[in-house]
Amino acid sequence: MSGQPACPFGAGEPALSVRQPWAGWIAAGAKTVENRSRPTGYRGPVWLHASAAQDLAAEPPPTAVNVALQPRALTRGAVLGLVELTGVHFDRGCCAPWGQPDRWHWQLRCMRLLDAPWPARGALGLWRPDLSATAPAGYPEDLLTQLAAGRAVVVRRPGLGWAWPAELAGIRKRYIGRPSALCNPLRIGPGWPRERVLAGYAAYFAGRPDLQKVARGLGGWALECCCWPLPCHGDVLAAVANAAEVGR
Numbered sequence: 001m002s003g004q005p006a007c008p009f010g011a012g013e014p015a016l017s018v019r020q021p022w023a024g025w026i027a028a029g030a031k032t033v034e035n036r037s038r039p040t041g042y043r044g045p046v047w048l049h050a051s052a053a054q055d056l057a058a059e060p061p062p063t064a065v066n067v068a069l070q071p072r073a074l075t076r077g078a079v080l081g082l083v084e085l086t087g088v089h090f091d092r093g094c095c096a097p098w099g100q101p102d103r104w105h106w107q108l109r110c111m112r113l114l115d116a117p118w119p120a121r122g123a124l125g126l127w128r129p130d131l132s133a134t135a136p137a138g139y140p141e142d143l144l145t146q147l148a149a150g151r152a153v154v155v156r157r158p159g160l161g162w163a164w165p166a167e168l169a170g171i172r173k174r175y176i177g178r179p180s181a182l183c184n185p186l187r188i189g190p191g192w193p194r195e196r197v198l199a200g201y202a203a204y205f206a207g208r209p210d211l212q213k214v215a216r217g218l219g220g221w222a223l224e225c226c227c228w229p230l231p232c233h234g235d236v237l238a239a240v241a242n243a244a245e246v247g248r
């Protein structure tokens, strides 16, 4: 692992199986609360898995009708993407229209979908997906096209879940997580959700011309961080690199 510290957003996040169409509505950002009979102490990224089973009795609240037919609501037996479990509380008549009475409300947000759903079997509660056999690629599908066009692309740091395939061994890669020179010094933690940390990084970056100079030279590089496919400070670096590329 070349001395890289354990990353809270590294491979190994748990997964949560949700029946359709609920999983698709969560993926669409329409459903922000999942009802469970038990709480969990875990907070952080969770793979959203669409169960093989379907909830045929599901009746969408009116707000969800427009997402009911989107393809992610039809995918079954597959991981759809990453969500962040931000909080868990017992029902107190809250979380309309999704929260159910006498259930634990698991709050989900801040999600990015995988380019292609990743087939996997589900389980009850939070479960550890076995990423060894069917690991999703740690990069966007059009990675090579983007790199060839001179763009910087944020990818997932290889680790427990996946490794660079042999055919991509030759691409230019740079690790941008901690403790690298391009890391985000701000950490996600209590009171510091991902969006706040990223906003803080943008402000920090704006005051660092030296980093901006480095970022302008990152076109054609794959930027490895723990976050992908979640939003990442690497998105700031890539945006600067790609703007520099366009201006060239």
Ligand SMILES: [Zn+2]
Residues within 6 Å of the ligand: 089, 090, 091, 092, 093, 094, 095, 099, 105
């Ligand atoms: Zn609630």
Ligand SMILES: [Zn+2]
Residues within 6 Å of the ligand: 225, 226, 227, 228, 231, 232, 233, 234
């Ligand atoms: Zn990151």
